[in-house]
Amino acid sequence: MHHRPPPPPHAPHGPRVHHDSLAGRHVFVAPQRSARPDDADLAAGGGDPETWCPFCAGNESRTPPHSLRTPADPALPWRARIVANGYPIVMQHAEAAAAAADRPARGVHDVVIESATHERSILALDAAAWRDVWMLCQRRLADLARRDDLAWATVFKNSGPRAGASLEHLHSQLVALDFVPPVVAAELAAAAAAIDPFGRLIADARSAGRVVAETDGLVALVPPAPRQPFETWILPTTAAAFFHAAAAEHVAAVAELTRWFVDRLGRLAPGADYNWWLHQAPHRGADVSPAWHWHLEILPRLAQFAGFELGTGCHITTLSAVESARRLREA
């Protein structure tokens, strides 16, 4: 059963941001997203996914045109493509605000369609195809970083319904904002107050047995306080503020380590949903520590966040950091 409020008759202002300065909270208000279809809606008429899935090859007319695709040669069939999100949380030309606490949500919101066929897991792609997806994301992030109107950008994945995915066809999302979001601002402030915070993070993980994998200048480690069993971060071992400027071998290493992680997670918790998101530095500004490392945070969604988490900002997990790392290594 799918009960959704009907979309508003017209959305006069486009998406907006409500800001609560007491809570330090930003909320994106995007009423048109209530009309966003899920797989059950799209498949209601029956048939194979290729007949109803907007992300399957052959259905390109059901999404906005691509900004990038791989391979770039239009004579060849595409294997991955980036399109504007049809239900964006930010828009390039949102209208001017009525009040300081309510401003237009300006930015870019893309969908990265990661396979031409109806795949559900990144493990359905071969290693080269998955690496090409990360190369494509990097190109898009580099394009967005050159724009004066955007302060910060990320790519993130919601894999499975518990992680918030409404469509199962393999995809990620890419968002660029005109401000630096609070979680990243807090990390930057904490890093600016420390000496080599990421070097310390890696050294502590090595000495505590929380490193789970390593390849070509990147390390995968369980952070000191994982929010769920098997939470893992992937980052370069030397300082680098921007994934969009990372060397090709580092991008390939992200592809390799994410495949490694999803395979291990599947062995430890079959069918587990997960999120990941990229944290890189703001595009401009002097407040970035030279010791900053971009990083990908991967969070399995094995339990729901409930009252304690929402009310305190603290988390409860059933597995220690060191035990999470040991099981990931040995799975």
Ligand SMILES: [Zn+2]
């Ligand atoms: Zn599909």
Ligand SMILES: [Zn+2]
């Ligand atoms: Zn982070």
